[in-house]
Amino acid sequence: MIREIIELEGPNPYGRRLEFYEEGKVLGYINYSLIYDRMELDNIYVDESRRKEGIGKKLLGYLVAVAIDSHVINITLEVRVSNEIARNLYKQFGFREVALRRFYYGDEDGILMEKQVM
Ligand SMILES: CC(C)(COP(=O)(O)OP(=O)(O)OC[C@H]1O[C@@H](n2cnc3c(N)ncnc32)[C@H](O)[C@@H]1OP(=O)(O)O)[C@@H](O)C(=O)NCCC(=O)NCCS
Structure with a gap:
């Protein structure tokens, strides 16, 4: 089951969350931002054992x-x-790699990926 959470409080006024849960236990989530006509995936995480x-x-x-x-x-x-692993997952969903962001993570480069929706 997946539930949608809109975080009305906290540092990101656009912040939202999807949680995958089973028997009341959250096994994975996506944090994302819905900023007017754009969406940013901030993090996806699945419990290591699952x-x-x-x-x-x-x-x-x-x-x-x-x-x-x-x-x-x-x-x-x-x-x-x-x-x-994550790059493969995103590609399966039609995300393309559009730019290299040097030292985005301080110790490592980041890749900007985009999926066109409209
Ligand atoms: C990335 C992550 C969310 C994937 O979750 P998951 O539930 O294991 O993913 P799924 O079982 O749905 O697998 C989806 C796809 O991911 C890719 N994938 C998953 N495990 C993989 C592995 N060990 N090696 C290569 N690709 C892998 C594959 O493309 C897979 O599709 P397939 O099974 O059809 O080949 C999970 O590994 C995770 O939480 N990682 C740590 C956090 C992280 O790195 N998040 C991304 C930050 S940008």
């Missing part, structure tokens, strides 16, 4: 559906160059 079961794909598929419903132009995100 990876490779498709939870990440369920969360990302749900996020894309929310993006379509919200009529956003695109979804963007940054990912570490070394994070091949």
Whole structure:
């Protein structure tokens, strides 16, 4: 099951969250920002003991559906160059690598990825 959480308090007024849960336990989540007509994926995480079961794909598929419903132009995100697992996951969902951001993570470059929605 996936539930949507809109964080009305906190540092990011655009911040929202999707949680994948089973029997009351949160097994994975996506933090994202819905900023008018754009969406930013801030983080996706799945409990280590439950990876490779498709939870990440369920969360990302749900996020894309929310993006379509919200009529956003695109979804963007940054990912570490070394994070091949996440880069593969995003590519499966139609994200393209559009720019290299040097030292985005301080110790490592980031890749800006984008999925066109509208
Ligand atoms: C990235 C992450 C969310 C994926 O979650 P998951 O539930 O394990 O992913 P899924 O089981 O839905 O797998 C989705 C796809 O990810 C990729 N993937 C998952 N595990 C992989 C692995 N060990 N090696 C290569 N690709 C892998 C594959 O493309 C996979 O699709 P496939 O099974 O059809 O090949 C999870 O690994 C995680 O929490 N990582 C730590 C946090 C992180 O790096 N987040 C990204 C920050 S930008």
